[in-house]
Amino acid sequence: MVKTIGFDNERYLEEQRHYILERVKESDGKLYLECGGKLLFDYHASRVLPGFDPNVKMRVFQSLADEIDVIICIHSGDIERRKMRSDFGITYDADVFKMIDDFAKWGLAVNKVVITRYDGEAKSLQFKQVLEQRGITVYTHSYTRGYPTDIDTIVSDEGYGANSYIETTAPVVLVTGPGPGSGKLGTCLSQMYHDYKMGRKSRYSKFETFPIWNLGIDHPVNIAYESATADLGDKILIDHFHASAYGTLAVSYSRDLEAFPLLRRILLRIMGEEPYRSPTQMGVNRCGFGIINDEVVRKAGQQEIIRRYYRSSCEYVQGIATKETADRSRAIMEEAKLDPNQRVVVPAAQEALRRGIERGKGVNRIVCAAALELPTGEIATGCNSPLLHASSALILNAVKILAGIDHEVDLIPPAIVQSVTAMKRDVLKGRGVSLNLDETLICLAMSRAINEDARKASEELPRLMGCEVHMTHIPSSGDSSGLRKLLLNVTSDPRFPTSNLYNPA
Secondary structure: OOHHHHHHHHHHHHHHHHHHHHHHHOOOOOOOEOOOOOOOOHHHHHHHOOOOOOOOOHHHHOOOOHHEEEEEEEHHHHHOOEEEEOOOOOHHHHHHHHHHHHHHOOOOOEEEEEEEOOOOHHHEEEEEHHHHHHHOEEOOOOOOOOOOOOOOOOOOOOHHHOOOOOOOOOOEEEEEOOOOOOHHHHHHHHHHHHHOOOOOOOOEEEOOOOOOOOOOOHHHHHOOOOHHHHHHOOOOEEEEHHHHHHHHOOEEEEHHHHHHHHHHHHHHHHHHOOOOOHHHHHEEOOOOHHHHEEEHHHHHHHHHHHHHHHHHHHHOOOOOOHHHHHHHHHHHHHHHHHHHHHHHHHHHHHHHHHHHHOOOOOOOOOEEEEEEEOOOOOEEEEEEOOOOHHHHHHHHHHHHHOOOOOOOOOOOHHHHHHHHHHHHHHHHOOOOEOHHHHHHHHHHHHHHOOHHHHHHHHOOOHHHHHOOOEEEEOHHHHHHHHHHHHHEEEOOOOOOOOOOOOOOO
């Protein structure tokens, strides 16, 4: 079963590239392009826009590489708090390192990083020193005096002028960061202030994928964005500034609409003119023009809304998200008239759990189950056992189906499993000895050298990319790591498999 495509990358790439170049032509100086969202590995976009290349936005900038400089911003508070990027399981400061390496692979050199709202914090200073030792120029910007109420101070040598100027040579300056609140907008405006003092008439624009301004306010793709930002309290709203100025409907989100009057005043003070009449006009997003099948993206958006509900519910019981965020995600799902059981793998996992309990599966009367929808449309399931975690059993069963291997065949020789479990139990003194998914994938790789079925099965692993998975319990760190590496779209019920506070496996 081939998934139907709803998005044309090549159409989007040409449209987006052309529009950015048009915006550059409007500027007599530099174009500072604030990049919201992810430029690389945008799996949210690829989920809600089937066919969307997670790296297509970077392809846009790669095609303009000779015209671009890059500045990466990171908020000092995010360094101090060790804020995490959940899709990769790494901290924001580590993500800056990753971004620098990733950009280089695409032909975009990054040698400028700015730590925003810096006040001499120890971890931020250490981060700065590490980068400088690797040849990266690091700037520090403090809190902007007068912000957000005193325009006279903000747009003065005491405000934006107090920040050191970041030297760039290209006409387009991408200003990006590991996440929201990194200080990208402040950096752009600070640069523009310095440019105008030097007689350079630079401009500012915003580049972000969501919400898609030319889709409806109630379009599932835009609602999915609202659910994805439930922790920020964003709401998708009609851009009343745009409607008033141009008589056409466009959507924006509440933070941009709330911030626009202040931003418009700041830009007017810096530039001496009002360049934009609405947040929509300020942006350069052309993503909506890449949609070629609205029905497909609507269904994909609906599925993402359900996934986000499960994610926020799990993060709440893990202490990561607030109850308000979890409740908001549920409310968004219910307002969209969606039900968790519309996610096919949810009832399949619940049924696998019921069967597992009936058959006496599990360990110490704890039964966990998981279900996966294969590219063929078939459903694979798995339960935990004394030897394997539920996710491990699930993936082995899934690749058996794809490879046409009988369910009873052992892909990993029992001797290998027993050797690993003995090591975990007797040498490493582990609390849990059954194999998590990370360990299982390593064992499968070892087995393919001596087992033809293991070789055939392991060759099917890439076909699992993008498949839907639901688990009846929150996966362990070793399971989460393996599921993430396989690029599966995973949800789970918001409950732990045991009452233990520490579940390392």
